[in-house]
Amino acid sequence: MARTTPAGRRPQRPAPSRGSLGPEAIVAAARELVAEVGLEAVSMRLLAERLRCTPRALYRHVAGKDELLELLADAVLADVPEARAGRPWEEELATFFVAMREHLVAEPALTRLVAERTVSGPHFRRHFDRLVALLLDAGFDEVAAVDLVLAVAYYTLGASLPGTGDAIQARYAAGWDAALDESVPALRRVAPALAEGSAESRFRAALRRMLAAYAP
Incomplete structure (x- = not known):
């Protein structure tokens, strides 16, 4: 039987598997949060809720929100195709x-x-x-x-x-x-x-x- 979610609450995501929580997963979840709630509303606590972990677990990979913002700024360039060598x-x-x-x-x-x-x-x-x-x-x-x-x-x-x-x-x-x-x-x-x-x-x-x- 499919699980139902009480009205007004977001469905919980599966908890990350052991070893899957790292900078890339954290930044990906943070980008999703920014799109949903805005940059100013993103916090380490809210990010931990999204990833179904404790804030302490996040701090093992990211020093704090300041480092998270630096990673987010750099992540905008992650999907831009690289310039190709040997071309005009x-x-x-x-x-x-x-x-x-x-x-x-x-x-x-x-x-x-x-x-x-x-x-x-x-x-x-x-x-x-x-x-x-x-x-x-x-x-x-x-x-x-x-x-x-x-x-x-x-x-x-x-x-x-x-x-x-x-x-x-x-x-x-x-x-x-x-x-x-x-x-x-x-x-x-x-x-x-x-x-x-x-x-x-x-x-x-x-x-x-x-x-x-x-x-x-």
């Missing part, structure tokens, strides 16, 4: 950062977290290494390679934050130019162009221009 650097960087934006937009709470914290975890290091290696192989010097990767990463993050991108584009497309008067003539002139396209198409076009500008 412009194509690989464009593909990587378009995919990065898609993942960031899908998890707005974690995108804000990435913007507020220093991300330097294993996924960040892996991607950074691949991207820089592509540029070095293409003839970039060390400074130019670092400048390019960081500049495009900052641009991608900024274009992914809640309140940017689609929200701004929707405002431009909704007759925003009607509020412009003669005091901003240049802005009135370009208002029709602002209303065209989508946030994603603008991101892709600007990304291509940035990459072309850095070509050695």
Whole structure:
């Protein structure tokens, strides 16, 4: 007979098996919680309830909420496909950062977290290494390679934050130019162009221009 759950209560998940509780399982459960209750509401106690363990068990793998937030910020990059060696650097960087934006937009709470914290975890290091290696192989010097990767990463993050991108584009497309008067003539002139396209198409076009500008 199927078990029933009292109204208003979430069904309990199976308890993790011995040895299955580790940083990856903890971060995966924390991402689910962030999506359900918001980043601010996530606590080690609530996370322990989700994993059906004690908070003490969590602390064997994660030092505390601060470390958990660092792991969450880095986890946003976990599913972004790696840049491929031996391919044209412009194509690989464009593909990587378009995919990065898609993942960031899908998890707005974690995108804000990435913007507020220093991300330097294993996924960040892996991607950074691949991207820089592509540029070095293409003839970039060390400074130019670092400048390019960081500049495009900052641009991608900024274009992914809640309140940017689609929200701004929707405002431009909704007759925003009607509020412009003669005091901003240049802005009135370009208002029709602002209303065209989508946030994603603008991101892709600007990304291509940035990459072309850095070509050695």
